[in-house]
Amino acid sequence: MSRSIENIVILTGAGISAESGIDTFRDAGGLWEQHRVEDVATPEGFARDPELVQRFYDMRRAAVQEVEPNPAHHALARLEREFPGELLLVTQNVDDLHERAGASPLHMHGELLSALCAICEARHRWTGTLIEGPPCPACAAKALRPDVVWFGEMPYQMDRIYRALASCDLFVSIGTSGAVYPAAGFVQEAKGHGAQTLELNLEPSEGSHWFDESRHGRAGELVPEWVGEVLTT
Numbered sequence: 001m002s003r004s005i006e007n008i009v010i011l012t013g014a015g016i017s018a019e020s021g022i023d024t025f026r027d028a029g030g031l032w033e034q035h036r037v038e039d040v041a042t043p044e045g046f047a048r049d050p051e052l053v054q055r056f057y058d059m060r061r062a063a064v065q066e067v068e069p070n071p072a073h074h075a076l077a078r079l080e081r082e083f084p085g086e087l088l089l090v091t092q093n094v095d096d097l098h099e100r101a102g103a104s105p106l107h108m109h110g111e112l113l114s115a116l117c118a119i120c121e122a123r124h125r126w127t128g129t130l131i132e133g134p135p136c137p138a139c140a141a142k143a144l145r146p147d148v149v150w151f152g153e154m155p156y157q158m159d160r161i162y163r164a165l166a167s168c169d170l171f172v173s174i175g176t177s178g179a180v181y182p183a184a185g186f187v188q189e190a191k192g193h194g195a196q197t198l199e200l201n202l203e204p205s206e207g208s209h210w211f212d213e214s215r216h217g218r219a220g221e222l223v224p225e226w227v228g229e230v231l232t233t
Contacts (some may be wrong), residue, residue, distance in 0.1 A: 005196075005230065006085035009161075009168040010076065012105070015175020015202055016219045020067045020097055026089065026215055036070040041150045050145075053133065057146040058129040060094075061112045065127065069101035072174070072223035077102035079227045092176065092183055094148050108155040108183065114147035123147055165189045170200045172198045172226075175219050178205030187211060198225060 009049070039045045040056045041114060043209050080087055080103045089105040091098055094112045098105040110116075115126035116134075122138035133142040149155050158207075165171065171190035178184050187197050187210040199214040200222045215222050 005169045005233070006081065007164075007168045008085065008087045008170045008230075009164045009190065009195075010087070011090050011092070011176060011183060012076070012089070012098070012173045012174045012181070013176030014189045015177075015209075016070075016072050016223070017067075017095050017097055017219060018175070019070045019072065019220050022064060022067055022095055022097075030042075037151060041148075042152055043150055044152075046145065046150070052189045053146075054129075054131040057112065057148065058131050061127065061129075061146075064095045064097075064112050067095075067097070069097040072219035072222045073097050073101035073103070075224040075227040079230060080104065082231055086168075088161075088168075090161055090164075090183075090186075092180065095123065100150075100216065106157055106161065108149070109160065110146070110148040110156065112146065112148065115144040116147040117141060118143040118145055145181050157181065161186070162189065165195070166189065168193075168195050170198065172200065173205070173207075173211070174200045174223060176201065176205055178207030198226075 025192050035056060040053050046053045071186060076089060078088060089098065089103055090108055091105040092109050094110055096111065105167055113125060113127055115124050115130060117136040117139060119141040120139040122136060124137050134144060136144055137140050165186055168190055171187060173187060176183065182191050184207055187207055191197055197211045198220065199208055199211040201216055202218065204214060
């Protein structure tokens with residue numbers, strides 16, 4: 001990087017968790033292959049067939065608890081602990097692998113291990129199933145749904161994210177497709193405010209051309225290497 005870095009925003013996507021064994025939606029054989037987006041990842045799909053959607057997310061919730069963080073997650077947790085400046089870790093992922101590695105991410109697309117009550121809007125940590133319609137611990141309504149942002153819904157804490165993008169010196173995208181907005185536009189937002197930009201990805205994303213630098217390879221190798229560079233600069 002060409003100048004001193006005091007404020008970093010990092011965005012992580014499905015690619016960082018794929019190396020832990022979590023299927024991605026967009027790769028061949030990924031979750032989209034078994035279900036249409038419209039059926040399992042939209043409010044309309046949930047209204048049409050809530051049992052299908054609950055079963056789908058119950059399976060994902062169970063699966064995520066069987067995998068472990070990989071070296072990329074651990075490296076970012078180290079960076080969060082040791083970087084002397086400001087750092088915001090934003091993830092599009094709904095797993096808890098960042099947390100289990102020791103980091104504190106902002107989950108812009110929600111969390112698998114959380115249930116949202118459609119009546120009182122309370123959120124509850126949830127590790128079991130929702131298919132049988134358990135009551136909300138706060139209001140007792142049987143209206144719990146996955147606390148996951150579906151297509152057509154507003155991602156969480158966007159104001160905070162855009163404030164961070166406006167003030168960062170460096171924006172780093174790790175393991176993202178560059179295809180899902182608004183996250184795909186973060187690189188342009190950061191560049192517009194003068195930030196340096198870096199992509200770490202298995203292969204060029206749809207937005208690679210926006211980045212000042214792109215490094216391609218496995219996140220488990222690239223991320224620890226980059227974190228080491230940052231912490232020794």
